[in-house]
Amino acid sequence: MLTGLALIVAVGAQNAFLLRQGIRGEHVLPLVALCMVSDVVGIALGVAGLGAVLDRWPAVLPVAQVGGAAYLLAFGAQSALRAWRPKALETDSGPTMPLGRAVLLMLALTWLNPHFYLDSMLMLGTVANSFGDQRWLFFAGALVASALWFPALGFGARLLRGLFARPSAWRVLDSAIAVLMGALGVGLLVH
Known part of the structure; x- marks a missing residue:
């Protein structure tokens, strides 16, 4: 569970969104559920041995890195633009993102992100498989981490609404997200 938390809690595109x-x-409930289901699928594939497949065909990762980097850089640019228009981002004003768009964006931020594959499939899969027949117990612990983290982040974020009633707070958050996404995107391209 702690290994799962260490990888899931790391701030990335999925958690920032x-x-x-x-x-x-x-749309907190569907997005939390989507994150959890994605973790179940990703970690299960890693524990079942997909990491070995990715090790066998390493050319898949560079392609995913370039695509993921482009997406993260675009998401970062969008966050930077929002940082310059904070009035449209106040909690009680501004357009609500349609559910379909939010779900597609979360799917992209999860499944187009090479870190998702590296963390859930390769890292957790490799660690889990080091336990032999007990690997599915490790899998269960990683799922507990996911089941604790995503609801806490998604539903706990409402406690920050008072702080984010001010446009300047949205500017800081969106600026931080823009820097983070830019750094992750450049990092993927460099490596």
Whole structure:
């Protein structure tokens, strides 16, 4: 469970978007559920041995890195643009993102992100498989971590609404997200 938490809690595109939607109170339950289901699938594939397949065909990862980097850089640019228009981002004003768009964005931030594959399939899969027949107990612990983290982040974000009633707080959050996504995107391209 602790190994799962260490990888899941790391701030990334998926967590940043879930935090943002949680603060706004938009589509939190479906997004939390989507994150958890994605973790179940990703970790299960890793424990079942997909990591070995990715090790066998290493050319898949560079392709995923370039695609993921492009997506993260675009998401970062969008966050930077929002940082310059904070009035449209206040919790009680601004357009609500349609559910379909929020779900597609979360799917992209999860499944187009090479870190998702590296963390859930390769890292957790490799660690789990080091336990031999007990690997599915490790899998259960990683799922507990996911079941604790995503609801806490998504639904706990509402506690920050008072802080984010001010446009300057949205500017800081979106600026931080832009820097983070830019750094992750450049990091993927460099490596």
